[in-house]
Amino acid sequence: xxxxxxxxxxxxxxxxxxxxxxxxxxxxxxxxxxxxxxxxxxxxxxxxxxxxxxxxxxxxxxxxxxxxxxxxxxxxxxxxxxxxxxxxxxxxxxxxxxxxxxxxxxxxxxxxxxxxxxxxxxxxxxxxxxxxxxxxxxxxxxxxxxxxxxxxxxxxxxxxxxxxxxxxxxxxxxxxxxxxxxxxxxxxxxxxxxxxxxxxxxxxxxxxxxxxxxxxxxxxxxxxxxxxxxxxxxx
Amino acid sequence: xxxxxxxxxxxxxxxxxxxxxxxxxxxxxxxxxxxxxxxxxxxxxxxxxxxxxxxxxxxxxxxxxxxxxxxxxxxxxxxxxxxxxxxxxxxxxxxxxxxxxxxxxxxxxxxxxxxxxxxxxxxxxxxxxxxxxxxxxxxxxxxxxxxxxxxxxxxxxxxxxxxxxxxxxxxxxxxxxxxxxxxxxxxxxxxxxxxxxxxxxxxxxxxxxxxxxxxxxxxxxxxxxxxxxxxxxxxxxxxxxxxxxxxxxxxxxxxxxxxxxxxxxxxxxxxxxxxxxxxxxxxxxxxxxxxxxxxxxxxxxxxxxxxxxxxxxxxxxx
Ligand SMILES: Nc1ncnc2c1ncn2[C@@H]1O[C@H](COP(=O)(O)OP(=O)(O)O)[C@@H](O)[C@H]1O
Ligand SMILES: [Mg+2]
Numbered sequence: 001x002x003x004x005x006x007x008x009x010x011x012x013x014x015x016x017x018x019x020x021x022x023x024x025x026x027x028x029x030x031x032x033x034x035x036x037x038x039x040x041x042x043x044x045x046x047x048x049x050x051x052x053x054x055x056x057x058x059x060x061x062x063x064x065x066x067x068x069x070x071x072x073x074x075x076x077x078x079x080x081x082x083x084x085x086x087x088x089x090x091x092x093x094x095x096x097x098x099x100x101x102x103x104x105x106x107x108x109x110x111x112x113x114x115x116x117x118x119x120x121x122x123x124x125x126x127x128x129x130x131x132x133x134x135x136x137x138x139x140x141x142x143x144x145x146x147x148x149x150x151x152x153x154x155x156x157x158x159x160x161x162x163x164x165x166x167x168x169x170x171x172x173x174x175x176x177x178x179x180x181x182x183x184x185x186x187x188x189x190x191x192x193x194x195x196x197x198x199x200x201x202x203x204x205x206x207x208x209x210x211x212x213x214x215x216x217x218x219x220x221x222x223x224x225x226x227x228x229x230x231x232x233x234x235x
Numbered sequence: 236x237x238x239x240x241x242x243x244x245x246x247x248x249x250x251x252x253x254x255x256x257x258x259x260x261x262x263x264x265x266x267x268x269x270x271x272x273x274x275x276x277x278x279x280x281x282x283x284x285x286x287x288x289x290x291x292x293x294x295x296x297x298x299x300x301x302x303x304x305x306x307x308x309x310x311x312x313x314x315x316x317x318x319x320x321x322x323x324x325x326x327x328x329x330x331x332x333x334x335x336x337x338x339x340x341x342x343x344x345x346x347x348x349x350x351x352x353x354x355x356x357x358x359x360x361x362x363x364x365x366x367x368x369x370x371x372x373x374x375x376x377x378x379x380x381x382x383x384x385x386x387x388x389x390x391x392x393x394x395x396x397x398x399x400x401x402x403x404x405x406x407x408x409x410x411x412x413x414x415x416x417x418x419x420x421x422x423x424x425x426x427x428x429x430x431x432x433x434x435x436x437x438x439x440x441x442x443x444x445x446x447x448x449x450x451x452x453x454x455x456x457x458x459x460x461x462x463x464x465x466x467x468x469x470x471x472x473x474x475x476x477x478x479x480x481x482x483x484x485x486x487x488x489x490x491x492x493x494x495x496x497x498x499x500x501x502x503x504x505x506x507x508x509x510x511x512x513x514x515x516x517x518x519x520x521x522x523x524x525x526x527x528x529x530x531x532x533x534x535x536x537x538x539x540x541x542x543x544x545x546x547x548x549x550x551x552x553x
Contacts, residue, residue, distance in 0.1 A: 090435075
């Protein structure tokens with residue numbers, strides 16, 4: 001579904017992604033882990049078109065993304081739930097979800113989607129009229145996830161949904177993601193600091209360090225790998 | 236206090252409300268552009284000037300007066316000047332402003348603010364001097380028979396006090412408020428309005444939603460220009476104008492938008508209204524030449540005492 005081939009990208013002169021190849025197949029749950037500053041967020045921004053690859057190729061369902069402007073990628077079916085949530089603070093919760101449904105698919109499925117989003121995340125229904133900027137961090141993360149789901153995506157990309165949240169709230173968000181995936185079979189690309197949980201739930205994982213993929217493999221291979229056990233799982 | 240003094244105060248208050256309604260509309264146009272794009276548009280007064288000429292030409296030379304008559308003709312011409320200047324703003328944004336704003340600014344010095352300053356100042360100069368070449372320095376106005384008649388409110392308080400509201404100014408104020416209501420509803424309720432607010436709140440996240448932020452900016456810019464053109468047309472039914480008139484009003488507009496708390500539409504309207512009231516009430520104690528000085532004094536006081544304006548945003552942009 002999504003395929004990156006030897007991608008090199010960065011800010012101004014300095015590359016932060018070097019020779020990154022990665023692929024996500026339809027229905028897969030893929031996790032990307034790695035230390036702070038490894039380039040995980042930059043990887044997502046490159047897929048979304050905020051950063052342009054200087055070498056290599058990104059395709060989504062066979063379409064070369066070089067020919068798709070950043071604002072066109074949501075319309076292809078890529079939903080990006082960005083790091084730090086980035087809700088629209090002066091829009092209400094409901095309006096945030098409506099903006100998620102800005103794509104044609106999102107508009108078509110609005111009634112169905114909003115019902116399911118409110119079932120998964122009932123707090124959004126309670127807070128629907130509140131300005132998103134006045135919500136707690138956990139609630140804002142739920143808005144960001146709901147906003148992504150409202151676009152009827154083919155691929156949901158989540159950048160550290162647990163960042164900056166109290167452990168109990170982070171656990172809750174993570175369980176919700178598992179539940180949503182179980183209910184929908186949605187294809188997910190997840191960046192996560194909570195490596196143990198991420199690798200446990202994902203089908204496939206990539207370890208990114210200093211802008212390079214240093215390791216990749218399926219769930220069992222990665223969790224059995226000595227480097228992963230030492231560096232990320234504290235074993 | 237004599238009845239005469241009270242009458243003067245009420246009369247100045249009425250004049251302030253009438254002027255303020257139109258200043259409010261101008262400010263809303265500028266505030267929309269600033270709110271969505273975070274661009275300081277120094278040419279905004281000159282776009283208003285073009286709106287005045289557009290309405291004037293449509294009314295006279297282009298035959299609306301002949302078709303619709305002198306009574307409603309001016310308002311049809313003013314209403315049409317809005318979309319005309321919307322198109323002009325759209326083209327100016329596409330050809331010029333978009334080069335130094337929006338998603339391209341990430342690569343520019345100071346996020347493009349220097350380039351924006353120079354570009355909009357340059358556009359202002361071109362419009363002012365181009366206007367002088369094309370239209371000449373002669374004073375024009377859109378004449379309506381209503382400007383020589385008035386509604387008498389009163390007599391109130393026995394037989395002593397009456398307030399006179401010039402009909403053409405009264406209608407201009409109502410027209411202005413109706414325009415703002417339509418715009419505010421559009422921004423609050425429509426999908427387009429919501430996408431403009433989303434693009435203003437967080438351009439990057441808006442892009443992730445599939446919103447073309449540069450296109451959103453273009454529409455906000457064009458709408459801002461069109462709205463202010465309508466304000467200009469309304470003003471032109473009561474005041475004569477020439478190609479440099481933008482300079483006089485760009486100050487009013489900035490003062491109003493800053494008072495209103497940069498980036499809120501309702502705030503920009505009340506900011507403009509405040510400027511109108513201050514300007515007219517100051518004539519009670521100051522000579523007319525010092526009207527604009529009064530605006531500046533109030534402006535500075537508010538910037539010192541309440542820099543976020545009356546209507547500062549509840550939640551800050553991320
Ligand atoms: N806007 C930016 N401009 C320049 N460098 C940046 C910018 N954002 C991130 N970087 C740099 O890119 C590298 C990767 O950052 P990031 O993608 O945020 O990593 P991660 O998400 O894995 O923590 C870091 O060295 C960071 O300093
Ligand atoms: Mg990151």
